[in-house]
Amino acid sequence: SQQGEEDPQALSIQEGENATMNCSYKTSINNLQWYRQNSGRGLVHLILIRSNEREKHSGRLRVTLDTSKKSSSLLITASRAADTASYFCATDAGGNTPLVFGKGTRLSVIA
């Protein structure tokens, strides 16, 4: 069954603004990851946050995780037109268990 649910489904912002996407999940997790998918392409791994971590940064990306609320957020600062893509959260239960994906947020950054 679908685990992660992202919101909003679609987000349109101006270049330079910040973009925030949220993800909620239902069961206990080991890791939560965010991926980006450009149209017609595969998924690119952005960042992984472990269940015992609360916040993580990578360049212009900031991810938070609240296990009590079973939710995560992805913040992209100073967005660029090249950030236009779909963003997915994915959870796993540890080891080599399969990833469970949400439906994604489609981000459009307008120059």
Place this chain on the structure above:
Amino acid sequence: NAGVMQNPRHLVRRRGQEARLRCSPMKGHSHVYWYRQLPEEGLKFMVYLQKENIIDESGMPKERFSAEFPKEGPSILRIQQVVRGDSAAYFCASSQEQGTQHFGDGTRLSIL
């Protein structure tokens, strides 16, 4: 360092034909996963394999679908007697032991 390679990128089949999708994992990766993505949807897990073994096939339809990862060569996802509902993008990912999954660019299957 080549990434995960999937071929073909696009595959067109008529109803009733067979579709074979291939995936070569990244060098050094022994774990392979297949996912399916419908338009405007996230990826749904299908099957997880290690060399010569199916570890988890809980996401595979019970009929017409099969997967293998032989000792030599790529992993194959096989769909027999395809139907219109099989039209989707099929993604393969690979990982090392307990590592991040790296995805290929997918095979887009269209059924006429």
